[in-house]
Amino acid sequence: MNLKKFLAELKRRNVYRVAIAYAVVSWLLIQIATQTFPFFDIPNWAVRFVVLLLGLGFPIAVIIAWAFELTPEGIKRTEEVPREQSIPRTTRRKLDFAILGVLVLAVAVLLFDRFRPKPQRDDGRTTEKSIAVLPFENLSRDPENAYFATGVQDEILTRLAKVGDLKVISRTSTQQYQSRPGNLREIAQQLGVAHIVEGSVQRAGDSVRVNVQLINADTDAHLWAETYDRKLAEIFEVQSDIALQIANALEAKLTGRER
Known part of the structure; x- marks a missing residue:
């Protein structure tokens, strides 16, 4: 398989979309962890662990997207699905909607973090320590x-x-x-x-x-x-x-x- 056919096959199997969706979801999860973990006194190493875990999961998600395909009967190996029965276009639409939904959530998180009222330090107040x-x-x-x-x-x-x-x-x-x-x-x-x-x-x-x-x-x-x-x-x-x-x-x- 030459490079051109390989890239076309990546596109047909929605590997690109899966990679983009995974990256966006990972970014959103990291933002949520960064914002919420300190509130529950969860140590900083837990955030780093989440980042590491998501990073390790990226190649796994790409491999799964290449090796498997979503069909009306469920998830099957791509080689087991005849090309005429393949529905990558339907899968692409679902992925597009998923990416769009996650992007909306990501924008909402950014706007919330940007415009939420932050506690102001009262310089006239004596620090207990x-x-x-x-x-x-x-x-x-x-x-x-x-x-x-x-x-x-x-x-x-x-x-x-x-x-x-x-x-x-x-x-x-x-x-x-x-x-x-x-x-x-x-x-x-x-x-x-x-x-x-x-x-x-x-x-x-x-x-x-x-x-x-x-x-x-x-x-x-x-x-x-x-x-x-x-x-x-x-x-x-x-x-x-x-x-x-x-x-x-x-x-x-x-x-x-x-x-």
């Missing part, structure tokens, strides 16, 4: 240890900022406030956060005590508090644990890299 780390108080006798306390605050703030599910205010914005401020609610309103982290650092030789408190600014209630007595060499582990405990207390979603 928002936090500000205030300067840590230096309880050491040596004033130079204030730099060490600032370093502890910086490291905790940096680790929290890496958690994508949290809104963390920058150190530049929080440095204007003193340790142990008088009115946490007012500070939280000024910074636009729901929670405040405050604490103190005391250093004596190679020993360090870090006291940390996570406070709900609206209720002034402690959500989490801890005192760490460690050696100076363990300070990085302390900072990591503080950030992790704060994220857990705020029920922030952590990826494997953020843990």
Whole structure:
């Protein structure tokens, strides 16, 4: 069979129409999955699985269109249907109507996604998973240890900022406030956060005590508090644990890299 006859046979067996219909239906199913899966908290990998499944099904649909034919008696192998009894024209009409119907649905989905009202984010509303780390108080006798306390605050703030599910205010914005401020609610309103982290650092030789408190600014209630007595060499582990405990207390979603 030369190429011209082969292409003509593809057309006669409605392989082209089946391929187009399958592609349009697949696109519509992917759009539906993309729009509805997040609503039911279905993970993103499920959408990728649907795309993969539909992609694998495409050659199968084309092979079935080539090997089988729809007749009044049902589906039969093309070789078993005499050419004079073949009804590819009727099948083509059915496929055309099916493609047209799916295209109408596809246009409806596009228009719905384009013109449906989308929720607007209220910038004036405080995000529940928002936090500000205030300067840590230096309880050491040596004033130079204030730099060490600032370093502890910086490291905790940096680790929290890496958690994508949290809104963390920058150190530049929080440095204007003193340790142990008088009115946490007012500070939280000024910074636009729901929670405040405050604490103190005391250093004596190679020993360090870090006291940390996570406070709900609206209720002034402690959500989490801890005192760490460690050696100076363990300070990085302390900072990591503080950030992790704060994220857990705020029920922030952590990826494997953020843990």
